[in-house]
Amino acid sequence: xxxxxxxxxxxxxxxxxxxxxxxxxxxxxxxxxxxxxxxxxxxxxxxxxxxxxxxxxxxxxxxxxxxxxxxxxxxxxxxxxxxxxxxxxxxxxxxxxxxxxxxxxxxxxxxxxxxxxxxxxxxxxxxxxxxxxxxxxxxxxxxxxxxxxxxxxxxxxxxxxxxxxxxxxxxxxxxxxxxxxxxxxxxxxxxxxxxxxxxxxxxxxxxxxxxxxxxxxxxxxxxxxxxxxxxxxxxxxxxxxxxxxxxxxxxxxxxxxxxxxxxxxxxxxxxxxxxxxxxxxxxxxxxxxxxxxxxxxxxxxxxxxxxxxxxxxxxxxxxxxxxxxxxxxxxxxxxx
Amino acid sequence: xxxxxxxxxxxxxxxxxxxxxxxxxxxxxxxxxxxxxxxxxxxxxxxxxxxxxxxxxxxxxxxxxxxxxxxxxxxxxxxxxxxxxxxxxxxxxxxxxxxxxxxxxxxxxxxxxxxxxxxxxxxxxxxxxxxxxxxxxxxxxxxxxxxxxxxxxxxxxxxxxxxxxxxxxxxxxxxxxxxxxxxxxxxxxxxxxxxxxxxxxxxxxxxxxxxxxxxxxxxxxxxxxxxxxxxxxxxxxxxxxxxxxxxxxxxxxxxxxxxxxxxxxxxxxxxxxxxxxxxxxxxxxxxxxxxxxxxxxxxxxxxxxxxxxxxxxxxxxxxxxxxxxxxxxxxxxxxxxxxxxxxxxxxxxxxxxxxxxxxxxxxxxxxxxxxxxxxxxxxxxxxxxxxxxxxxxxxxxxxxxxxxxxxxxxxxxxxxxxxxxxxxxxxxxxxxxxxxxxxxxxxxxxxxxx
Ligand SMILES: Cc1ncc(C[n+]2csc(CCOP(=O)(O)OP(=O)(O)O)c2C)c(N)n1
Ligand SMILES: [Mg+2]
Numbered sequence: 001x002x003x004x005x006x007x008x009x010x011x012x013x014x015x016x017x018x019x020x021x022x023x024x025x026x027x028x029x030x031x032x033x034x035x036x037x038x039x040x041x042x043x044x045x046x047x048x049x050x051x052x053x054x055x056x057x058x059x060x061x062x063x064x065x066x067x068x069x070x071x072x073x074x075x076x077x078x079x080x081x082x083x084x085x086x087x088x089x090x091x092x093x094x095x096x097x098x099x100x101x102x103x104x105x106x107x108x109x110x111x112x113x114x115x116x117x118x119x120x121x122x123x124x125x126x127x128x129x130x131x132x133x134x135x136x137x138x139x140x141x142x143x144x145x146x147x148x149x150x151x152x153x154x155x156x157x158x159x160x161x162x163x164x165x166x167x168x169x170x171x172x173x174x175x176x177x178x179x180x181x182x183x184x185x186x187x188x189x190x191x192x193x194x195x196x197x198x199x200x201x202x203x204x205x206x207x208x209x210x211x212x213x214x215x216x217x218x219x220x221x222x223x224x225x226x227x228x229x230x231x232x233x234x235x236x237x238x239x240x241x242x243x244x245x246x247x248x249x250x251x252x253x254x255x256x257x258x259x260x261x262x263x264x265x266x267x268x269x270x271x272x273x274x275x276x277x278x279x280x281x282x283x284x285x286x287x288x289x290x291x292x293x294x295x296x297x298x299x300x301x302x303x304x305x306x307x308x309x310x311x312x313x314x315x316x317x318x319x320x321x322x323x324x325x326x327x328x329x330x331x332x333x334x335x336x
Numbered sequence: 337x338x339x340x341x342x343x344x345x346x347x348x349x350x351x352x353x354x355x356x357x358x359x360x361x362x363x364x365x366x367x368x369x370x371x372x373x374x375x376x377x378x379x380x381x382x383x384x385x386x387x388x389x390x391x392x393x394x395x396x397x398x399x400x401x402x403x404x405x406x407x408x409x410x411x412x413x414x415x416x417x418x419x420x421x422x423x424x425x426x427x428x429x430x431x432x433x434x435x436x437x438x439x440x441x442x443x444x445x446x447x448x449x450x451x452x453x454x455x456x457x458x459x460x461x462x463x464x465x466x467x468x469x470x471x472x473x474x475x476x477x478x479x480x481x482x483x484x485x486x487x488x489x490x491x492x493x494x495x496x497x498x499x500x501x502x503x504x505x506x507x508x509x510x511x512x513x514x515x516x517x518x519x520x521x522x523x524x525x526x527x528x529x530x531x532x533x534x535x536x537x538x539x540x541x542x543x544x545x546x547x548x549x550x551x552x553x554x555x556x557x558x559x560x561x562x563x564x565x566x567x568x569x570x571x572x573x574x575x576x577x578x579x580x581x582x583x584x585x586x587x588x589x590x591x592x593x594x595x596x597x598x599x600x601x602x603x604x605x606x607x608x609x610x611x612x613x614x615x616x617x618x619x620x621x622x623x624x625x626x627x628x629x630x631x632x633x634x635x636x637x638x639x640x641x642x643x644x645x646x647x648x649x650x651x652x653x654x655x656x657x658x659x660x661x662x663x664x665x666x667x668x669x670x671x672x673x674x675x676x677x678x679x680x681x682x683x684x685x686x687x688x689x690x691x692x693x694x695x696x697x698x699x700x701x702x703x704x705x706x707x708x709x710x711x712x713x714x715x716x717x718x719x720x721x722x723x724x725x726x727x728x729x730x731x732x733x734x735x736x737x738x739x740x741x742x743x744x745x746x747x748x749x750x751x752x753x754x755x756x757x758x759x760x761x762x763x764x765x766x767x768x769x770x771x772x773x774x775x776x777x778x779x780x781x782x783x784x785x786x
Binding site: 038039041042044045046047050051052075077106107108109110111112116117118119120125126127128129130133135136137138139140141143144147148166167170171173174177255260261263265269276330331332333334335336 | 343379383521554567568606
């Protein structure tokens with residue numbers, strides 16, 4: 001999913017914007033995440049997925065917009081809310097679903113689960129369950145890019161809750177001090193578990209939290225995939241040019257509970273419904289596409305594609321064997 | 337096609353719940369994402385959302401029903417114009433959460449001890465006398481020269497030449513790219529180093545002392561040690577965490593702790609505990625070349641001690657092998673790091689009293705060279721463990737358990753552990769001395785059992 005510049009330009013602005021083809025691609029990828037996650041929630045309900053399962057529904061435009069501004073070799077790291085990131089990074093729905101259901105064919109051969117998946121091939125570095133840990137690790141991915149003298153960037157995603165962890169600020173300092181090509185992305189979905197930003201954070205403008213270290217920041221509408229793409233494209237250029245880290249606060253919303261087992265009593269049903277109705281990132285793109293002349297049939301065909309992919313990955317996962325008991329003891333240490 | 341809507345599991349532990357309320361009626365159209373019903377679990381009231389769109393054809397479980405088992409069909413969803421079947425289950429087979437394969441008896445844990453030959457140290461030829469500090473410095477310099485992916489980072493490692501001068505001269509030779517001064521930010525720079533290691537670089541992280549690694553222990557354990565496993569073998573983490581460990585001299589409770597047993601507890605780590613200059617050099621080189629995270633526990637007092645060390649430029653030691661520093665027949669004394677010196681001192685005194693002690697220098701706590709200890713105890717029938725850390729759940733406890741498992745019938749007396757006193761380290765010179773094990777304590781322990 002790389003940014004391409006051919007085709008019809010739909011939304012204007014100063015920076016590069018998305019072509020109709022890219023909007024179609026974005027529609028597909030966002031819908032894939034949405035449908036995949038709905039399915040994951042359902043399989044959880046059926047007992048096929050266990051443990052924690054944090055869904056990305058509502059936040060799809062963030063990761064899809066960011067990913068379109070990246071190129072091969074750029075490194076990505078995130079929290080436990082990682083299914084969307086992996087699908088956007090081009091990891092297979094089959095491998096992700098198989099991991100969610102704890103199968104041998106999953107990305108971590110069934111040893112990682114929902115929160116811990118990785119792909120060296122796609123430069124996806126996980127999948128981390130300790131809130132904030134991925135931020136320092138992400139600075140390390142950027143450090144490695146710089147050490148090796150490449151122009152690759154690292155993207156570290158974290159939540160509004162994570163944004164107040166101490167190591168986030170240690171990482172800001174290190175990244176600014178060493179001018180690391182690191183894009184810190186705060187996905188502000190307004191809640192860290194059951195605690196609203198209002199109640200958790202004295203700073204309400206996370207995009208400014210890098211100021212003491214001279215890290216430029218920007219707040220972006222995360223329900224608008226083109227806006228996310230445009231902002232990220234500019235920020236990526238900044239990082240590739242060796243100008244150091246950048247902070248993006250992307251405003252978004254999660255429709256489901258924090259995890260599947262969260263009854264979400266800390267917000268009203270009306271609040272959720274209003275976002276769904278008025279700001280849904282997928283519906284937004286659907287309208288843009290229809291206005292630009294894409295037909296209902298063309299959209300239907302994308303939807304069918306997505307349905308097939310999801311159906312296929314569930315079948316694949318369900319028919320995959322559980323890991324062999326001998327797997328219990330492998331991958332603790334590397335031979336060397 | 338009609339599909340069953342099943343009673344969902346809405347928490348990791350839920351097996352049944354109460355269907356408290358339907359928000360849709362039979363015949364209603366539902367869109368995916370719409371709330372169909374409310375369910376009470378043992379913890380909370382949860383909403384059941386529709387995953388597919390369609391018409392609620394029939395409600396199978398009425399509102400108010402208690403004890404509805406997970407996966408019970410609670411309603412049938414049909415398509416526009418479709419007749420409602422009695423049961424949809426035939427059309428939509430219910431996937432099973434049971435393993436497809438027959439349950440297999442658990443494979444036994446990998447043996448940490450296989451009966452057999454114990455390790456014999458290679459003869460490395462000529463030696464020269466150097467300090468432990470010089471040995472560490474040489475090992476770092478040689479590995480930095482040997483591999484471009486190796487770099488050293490930590491507080492005061494560069495311009496200051498190392499808080500304890502271990503990295504003296506390295507900045508001049510390798511430059512700022514490879515010898516990197518860090519701000520006082522252990523949590524952050526350890527995480528950064530681990531992130532870099534996940535991409536294949538080989539950082540050596542110096543902690544000014546291991547006490548400060550507590551700031552970063554989350555990254556050492558959760559990020560460095562577990563990622564290989566969690567990634568199904570994809571993400572190795574070739575990194576070394578090193579620094580002085582344990583008591584120095586009169587630096588008080590927060591600067592005097594031994595972390596041997598803490599780190600040795602963790603699968604996914606290797607834990608190395610050198611005593612001599614040869615240990616320091618040979619094992620640090622091995623640690624840097626190892627593809628796994630290695631905790632390398634040095635000792636400040638030993639930095640200035642001199643030992644003979646092989647001069648062969650290929651000199652390296654294997655991680656996981658203990659060394660018999662002194663052979664004996666009456667008792668096995670197991671020690672590591674600075675306590676090896678105390679144990680050898682004790683053996684000398686015991687020899688004068690006609691007791692022949694075998695002294696084992698563990699060199700590595702994880703993996704532990706159980707074979708060498710077992711073979712020794714089979715010969716001596718007595719075991720004394722020595723460590724400066726606290727006794728409870730310490731290395732001595734583990735060694736004694738290994739011996740209980742593998743050489744119980746050879747024991748003539750219960751194993752005895754000599755360890756640091758179970759208190760935070762005091763400051764006063766006399767109290768500090770009392771808090772730490774000395775040769776005399778080892779002698780007394782041995783005399784109590786022979
Ligand atoms: C260090 C740590 N503390 C607490 C938790 C438990 N926990 C998991 S997610 C979470 C909320 C995080 O919220 P946020 O960063 O906003 O991310 P979001 O879930 O909204 O994506 C908490 C408290 C944890 N996993 N790690
Ligand atoms: Mg949040």
